[in-house]
Structure formats: structure tokens, C-alpha cells
Amino acid sequence: MKLTDNEKHMLEGEEGEARAWALDKLVKLGEYYGAPSMVDIVYAHLAKPRAGIDLTMLNLYDDMVKKGGKFKVTTSTNPEAFDFDKPEILGISQESIKLQERWSHAVLSMGAVPTRTCTMYWSGIVPRMGEHVAFNESSSIAYVNSVLGARTNTESQISALLSALTGKTPKMVYHLDENRRGNTLVKLEAIPAHLTEWDALGLHLTQVLPGDAVPVFTNMPQTVRTWELKRMNASLGYGLGPPIGLWHAAGITPEAATQEQAFKGEQPRAEVVVTPRDIQKVYELSEWHGPVDLIHFGCPHLSVPEMAMVASMFQSKRVSSNVQAWVVTSPAVKKVSDTAGYTAILEQAGVIVLSGMCCATLPKKEAREIMGGKVLVTDSGKHWNLAPSIMGDVGLRTILKTTEEVVTAAVTGRI
């Protein structure tokens, strides 16, 4: 790998121990993949190690702090395990909250911006087309690459940390022009009619495409909204098969003014047709009839228009006394929702509105207490897929339904 003088000096320790160690590891990763060089990034985004589980990663953060580590670029953060505005609302103990704060303190001391959201692009962190970044948040990868036309790889927690410290990432995978060329034609036989169908579409595509597929949609509707794409991208990033990190659609994604441009003049290597039955089969993966316990909206965190939408669906309704209904968003969007009156409407209906958190980062004890053995209904493909396994086996059962059906389940207490 060809290193710049600045990089050589960093490796020699001229910018401190933390950056020297960090760059050494990133260079080794780049060398494994034959990266020609490193590339400078403009943003990094960090996700939190799970308290009580990812102890070694947490220790690594403290180690970087001890070695004088400071972030070189604007570094935003993923959701925490509790809502900083209402920490005990889900019954998380003070003791657990104290344990959770260790990571928060470490990243803040190194200069992080506490966006506390998986939707950093709606919290003031917006990469421009062509900008190189290093994001550790699986739902954001295809959003950054496809919708924004910026460039990120699927980072791990530690590669993103080390990139934040050094301001660099190996020039490989999606940072290289040749790897951004579309290679798979995707035709939608039916245009998604519900929000959740975008989630289901993402889940389906991860079942039928290999990890190096770069889909080019021939007929994505020109009316598609960013939050619909957010949902598809979340499922593409954490789906039922290898993640898809980049796709194109003529007139919609910045690198595809035309379909030919998306393919860079080459022929697709494969063609996929998505039928209505393909989408229906995704819903059939979670059949349930009976009472439910938890209702979840907000994986990824809801956008302002989605907050308005869900609020209007709960207007003049009342959440059943045997369920707990959560609407989760970023602190930035929550602020706007408060001022716009959406939060009040939701709370009037008995919904708990949470910000800056994700139940997937709950420590095992709290995960068991709050979600153990429960039935959770969600309109999020990623949450349906991820929640049962990421907290370890606490016996959580998740059901995927359309947004309307989830509201009905909240009000009736059953499916």
C-alpha cells in the first residue's frame, strides 16, 4: 500500500500512541484487500458496544482515551440504551444507567457529537455526494452510498472508531469507483403500496442477491420518499442474507442520471424480478393471532413526516391497557415533533415517545425484564429481524405488520 508522508508520520507516533496503533490496524485491513492507499474521511459514526456483553470493545475505547486519543473528524453516535430525557421510563435501574454512561463519557471525551441516532443524516450529519465516510450503522450504509451518493463501507464498531481517530479508511470496496458500478437489474412487478413493503422489499432482496450485488432498479417510482428508502436500506443492511450496501435508480440516486450511467455502459450480470408474492412471503415469516405485549415504531428512527403520520393515526385513539406502545426517534426529530405537537398527540393516546435510544442496545438483564418472553409487533423489517437475536435469547417474538395494522394492534391489544 502506498502511504502518504502524513500517514507514515502518524504510524511512527507523531500524532500520539492512539492514532499510531489505530492506523497500523487499518493499514493491515487495507493490505488484506489490496487497497492501493488509504483515503481521508470527513465523517465517522460510532455504535455503542452492548453493556455487559462487549466488554473488550468497551475496554478498547477506554484504552484509546488513556492513550490520548482524539477524533480527527466529525464523529456522530448511534442510539444509547436509554432515553437521556427520561432514563427510567422503561424501568431501567439507576445502576444500569451508570454502567451505560461509560461509553458515552469515553466518546464525548474524544470529541464525539452525541447525535444518539441511527438516522444521522436527519440530525445534521449529511455527507455530500462523493464524500468518503466511515459509518458503523448497518441501516445507514445503503442510504449513504445510494441515496446520498457518498461513500462508506460496512464498518465494524472498531474499524469506525479507528477511522474516527485517524481520519482515514482503506480505499477499498465502495470507496473505489469500479466497485460502485451497477451489476444486477431489478424489476419491481408491483410498486410498494405500504411503508412496510419497502422494508419487506429489502428483506426479500437480501435473500436472493449475493453480497457483491449492486442492484439497479429499472422502475423504482419517481415519487419514492426518503423515509421509504430509509426502510428498504435498513433491511438491506440487516436482512435475511448478506447485506447490500449500494444500489442505483435512474433519476433518484445521484450516481445514476440514467440507467446506462448506473451500469457504466456495461451489461448486467443478473436480472431479478420482484413479484407481489415475493413481498407477501416476507410477511408470512411471522404469523401470529392472539394478544400482544409490545408495539414498536422507529427502526430506524422515524423522520419528521413519519412522526406526523403515526401521530395522525393515533389521533383520538387510545392504546390498550395490556400493551406498551413505543414510538422511537432521534433527539433532533423529537424536538421538532414536540414543537409541532406530534408528541402530545401520541402521548395523549397513551404512546411512549422515546428519543436517542434503541432497545437493541439494552443490556441482557434489562432486555430480559422489559422484553423477555414478550410478543412485539412492528412495522420495521429490520427490527422484526434483528430484535430477537441481537439481545441474546430472551424469548422475544417479533411480528411484522403494516403500519396501520400495528396501530390497530396497539389499540386492540391483539392481532
Added chain:
Amino acid sequence: MAKLKAERGTGNKVQGEALVCTDPIHFGQDFSDSGVGQNPRHELYGKSIKDKILILTHPKSGSGHGGMALLEMAANKGAPKGLIYQAVNPVVVFGAILTDIPIMDQFDQNPVDVIHSGDSVTMNPEALVVEISPPA
């Protein structure tokens, strides 16, 4: 003695006992920190991968976190001694780099077809060569 050629590798030369597994692995989900299979639906449930040279196809999909779980396993002395994949991903590679576990992938023959559990395997990531001998 059989030989396999890899396109990619990193880490020190290492010799150990092979454990072949065609059921894709997610280290954090399928194994405890002490290296014992903890997923009843996984082929290696109840088996130990500690100090073995794992012969694998590709990582299990889902969360990229699987590579980071190697850190926890290494800290708890439950990590494998080496990782041989037909096709790996950058998150697992990075986990191996951080824990100094030698890792190689993209072989001229599929490792799970050529290597048998119990074989003596020598990984030479710098030379991009794996040597296999039958058990002693």
C-alpha cells in the same frame, strides 16, 4: 501432504488441528466467549472451537458484529487459533487482525472439500499457503 493457495491472508504462521464446519458461523451468536457452541440450531452446538484452525465457507449473514465477537473470545481464551475461509468479509478480517488470529481466504480449491477435521494444518499467511497433513 496437500497444499492450498490463497489469494489473501494476514497474521503469523501457525500450526494446529483443523475443525471443518460447513454451517456458516456468527461468532457472537453461535459461540460463547469460551469458544463453545451455544446455538442449538448450529452444527457445532456443544463443541469447542478453542485453539482450532477453523475451516469455513463464509460468515453467516445478519449482523456484521460477528467479527467483533472474536475480541471477546480472545479475551476469554476461547478463540480459534486460525481462520480459513473460502470467502470472508472485512468485519471478520478486522476482528482477526485486532486479535492476531491468522486469517486467509479465496483458495484455489474449496478448503472444506480438501481438509478434514483432525488434520494437521499449517497456515502461512505471508506466503499465502496452507499445508495439510493427516492426523498423526
